[in-house]
Amino acid sequence: MEVTGHTRGPASIRDVAAAAGVSYQTVSRVINAHPSVRPATRARVLAAVEELGFRRSATALALARGRSRTVTVLTADTTHYGYASILRGVEEAARAAAYSVGVGVLESADEAAVAAEVRRAADVGGGLVVIAYDPAGVRALEAVPAGLPVVGVVETPASPPADDRPWVWTDDREAAYRATRHLLSLGHETVHYVAIPSDTRPASARIAGRRQALTEADAPQPPPVQGGWGPAGGYAAGLKLAGDPSVTAILCGNDDLALGVLRALHEAGRPVPGEVSVAGFDDAPHSAYLTPSLTTVRLDFTGLGRAAFALLHGALEESAPITPHPVSAPELVVRESSGRPGPTDGG
Template sequence: MSRSGPDGATQEPAGAGRRRAGRRRGVSMADVARLAGVSAQTVSRVSTGHPGVVDSTREQVLAAMRQLGYRPNSAARALKYGEFRTIGVILFTLSSTGNSRTLEAIATHAADAGYVITLIPVGAPTQDRLLGAFTRLGELAVDAVIVIMEVHLLDAATVAVPPGVHVVVVDSDAGDRYRVVDTDQADGARQAVHHLLGLGHRTVWHVAGPRESFAAQQRALAWRTTLQEHGRPTPQVHRGDWSAESGYRAGLDLAGDPDCTAVFVANDQMALGVLRALHDRGRSVPRDVSVVGFDDIADAGAFIPPLTTVHQDFAEVGRRCVEAVLRQVRTGVPETGTTLVSTRLVVRESTAPPPGG
């Protein structure tokens, strides 16, 4: 409470000015160091995620930070160390299984390395929108960017990467310009077709993903090539949009073809629609028609029947993305080329020999 002095001027309670000054100054690294009983250099190492700090000391420093409400100044740290410890992630959609699980893995492994991610959604997959996302990178404090894309829109002639920002691309054919990390789409498709042919099916029908999807293109090409290598006829492709609804529509067409005994579907969601369509048309899986999917989503084993599918290791894709982009940050050397993550076929109850086989 204020009071008047002898000359009528208002006086503040003793210590009020010091308290106000303390609030203005905020908590410094030196304050944390004094409370924790360590050097300011040790506090700096803890705040930047430096590995060379013993666990007990790190916990002691973190406890002091929490008690004092200390938050490291990222801008000052960037000036001192030459990096923001932030990775930008550009992606078109979070609705697909692959994108959401890959993003989750990127965020997890980035955090383990002491980095955070800044998400930059693009929306509709157009060159203009992608260009706008890269332009925004110049306004953000990021050291690197990971592009999760399903179309090859990364046109080097129109997309300008901000100076010093390193790039890794997921699911693309841009390996001649950037480092690409991808699932081995072609080998996964080959495993699916080999499995069905090995069961005795004369040929394999295919429900493909969208035409503009690089992953869909790779899977369809490997399906066709594998059939040709075995001298088998290549049925007409049925195309969907990754959704169960589009798989259902394709499945209705397939159910009406008595020659169709085996189907390779480009993802598990569409495979779910195919299973429902076959059931609705009285075609039993796998007695009449065998079905193989792609992705091995968490619920694939709960389908009726449990779905045989190609397993994608999204966690490994995310880990390798972070590893590759941080390697470029550390060395300052841009990388090109493609890293492929292996797939494996998970055999469940939706595949069997053909009728009479």
């Protein structure tokens, strides 16, 4: 029964129709699970689909429907832990819904460059998830033309999420509040902060959370020092702070920053946690294995990504299941890098 001699190229809806002895519209109905098809007809079509290895063309579908089953993630970075984890969450959820996922990187925060990247992403025809943790991302979110389905992943919602442009976020305010309180409760006089770029915005939730904790404790409010995203920036910031003997507790915008700070303190001869306590954000995979292991606040980036997709999916398809998409609350993970202050408290 070796009759697999198709003409050429993948089988189309018409090939299937011919094989099943029906019109191609009927094939369309079957593959779209349209109710009004006689069971016998359906069976014949399905058999032909199977036999020819038919796969419906996503491109043709997109052209005919005017919208493609694609979500493209716009982000300034794909390698740092938080960004990468959000991307992963989106991909997981998209895959489960049989969506394709694209990624566009915002190489620069330059207005024209960002606009170009947004256009390119829009050309793909699906929905957008914009990671707006940094200037480039924030700008991209603003540049998305009205009518294009988009959900933003933001640090702090700038205003109540509009129905047509929803946002997802983690409770960074609470996260910073808890971490600061933890450090304060250990007996530190105040808590310094090494900021990631997103914290630059006046409305930063983390800055606000830390401020609140500091205020409640009547502690001094030293200004945040900029650290960037990676270990190198943390190292530079750490060197600065290490020179000030009054500094005994440092909270960092992410674990990579904290790693750099740890190194700077080591070089400056200031033991952690003996003299200085350090905490980060994210709970990246390696943080538990550093020496000293890092106290941090675990943030559910993957859940955030999944939630973003769920929202987009709902906007894109009426019939999309309104799946619950819980984003776990930030969780303080206390490890070796934080302890009571004191010149020689080490045990």
